[in-house]
Amino acid sequence: MAKIVFEAVTKTFPAKGRRSKEEFTALDGIDLEIPAGEFVVVVGPSGCGKSTLLDLLGGLSRPTSGRILLDGEPVTGPGLDRGIVFQQYALLPWRTALGNVEFGLEATGVPRRQRSDRAREFLALVGLAGFEDRHPHELSGGMRQRVAIARSLAYDPDVLLMDEPFAALDAQTRESLQDELRRIWQRTGKTVVFITHGIEEAVYLGQKVAVMTSRPGRVKEVVPISFGEARTAGLQGEDLRSSPEFARYRHEIWTLLHDEVARAQQLEKEEAAV
Numbered sequence: 106m107a108k109i110v111f112e113a114v115t116k117t118f119p120a121k122g123r124r125s126k127e128e129f130t131a132l133d134g135i136d137l138e139i140p141a142g143e144f145v146v147v148v149g150p151s152g153c154g155k156s157t158l159l160d161l162l163g164g165l166s167r168p169t170s171g172r173i174l175l176d177g178e179p180v181t182g183p184g185l186d187r188g189i190v191f192q193q194y195a196l197l198p199w200r201t202a203l204g205n206v207e208f209g210l211e212a213t214g215v216p217r218r219q220r221s222d223r224a225r226e227f228l229a230l231v232g233l234a235g236f237e238d239r240h241p242h243e244l245s246g247g248m249r250q251r252v253a254i255a256r257s258l259a260y261d262p263d264v265l266l267m268d269e270p271f272a273a274l275d276a277q278t279r280e281s282l283q284d285e286l287r288r289i290w291q292r293t294g295k296t297v298v299f300i301t302h303g304i305e306e307a308v309y310l311g312q313k314v315a316v317m318t319s320r321p322g323r324v325k326e327v328v329p330i331s332f333g334e335a336r337t338a339g340l341q342g343e344d345l346r347s348s349p350e351f352a353r354y355r356h357e358i359w360t361l362l363h364d365e366v367a368r369a370q371q372l373e374k375e376e377a378a379v
């Protein structure tokens with residue numbers, strides 16, 4: 106049984122402020138199955154409904170029609186079985202790094218004395234041992250995002266939902282966090298659904314890359330990514346990115362996206378002209 110199933114999921118919003126008086130369709134008939142432990146990356150043109158899709162899976166909103174199943178049960182709201190990491194760090198500024206990770210554990214009923222140990226363990230997992238007592242303003246952007254990841258992992262959700270978590274970071278920090286995320290994923294076996302605008306990021310991270318159409322969002326194609334021996338031989342970073350297989354996948358996804366981005370831009374122009 107798949108861990109996550111989208112069955113004919115549609116999401117509409119009231120068309121307020123738009124040309125048509127009808128409903129505005131953000132997602133239209135999404136079908137997607139994600140096995141347990143898989144790392145799936147979703148790419149698509151701006152406004153195609155990627156965040157909407159993740160919000161639905163996170164239980165932050167409900168589908169207009171269709172359903173989303175998690176372990177065979179319909180998603181009806183947020184739950185501790187899913188950890189969410191957004192682009193903005195969403196840390197509590199008055200709490201230390203440790204305090205922020207502990208915060209995630211308070212809701213789960215982990216006894217007070219264990220919270221601190223657990224929070225320290227997960228800060229160490231994301232490379233932040235020694236920074237436990239720093240407040241968010243004393244940490245770099247990459248470190249803050251590491252804290253957010255540690256906070257989501259600490260309460261041990263089965264599924265990690267990530268909405269452009271590295272988009273605001275500089276290239277080097279982004280690449281090192283990509284490596285860390287892959288390492289954590291390999292170690293923990295979580296199911297990861299990761300949204301990005303970046304084709305390279307998608308190819309580097311994903312076991313599968315789901316390419317969406319421009320509005321209304323549908324799944325255009327799911328591309329399995331496999332670097333075979335290169336990965337098992339430990340090839341990563343620039344070595345992997347400069348390999349011929351990487352270039353082939355990048356081109357394949359770029360081609361799939363290209364028409365959709367052009368269509369999305371055309372739509373934006375038409376709307377701006379109204």
Ligand SMILES: Nc1ncnc2c1ncn2[C@@H]1O[C@H](COP(=O)(O)OP(=O)(O)OP(=O)(O)O)[C@@H](O)[C@H]1O
Pocket residue numbers: 118119131149150151152153154155156157158
């Ligand atoms: N609460 C809402 N009410 C009305 N329209 C909404 C709402 N949320 C999203 N939308 C619209 O739905 C469409 C999809 O939005 P969404 O944020 O999911 O796209 P996205 O692919 O994540 O975009 P981006 O890549 O630019 O972040 C957009 O046109 C957006 O304006």
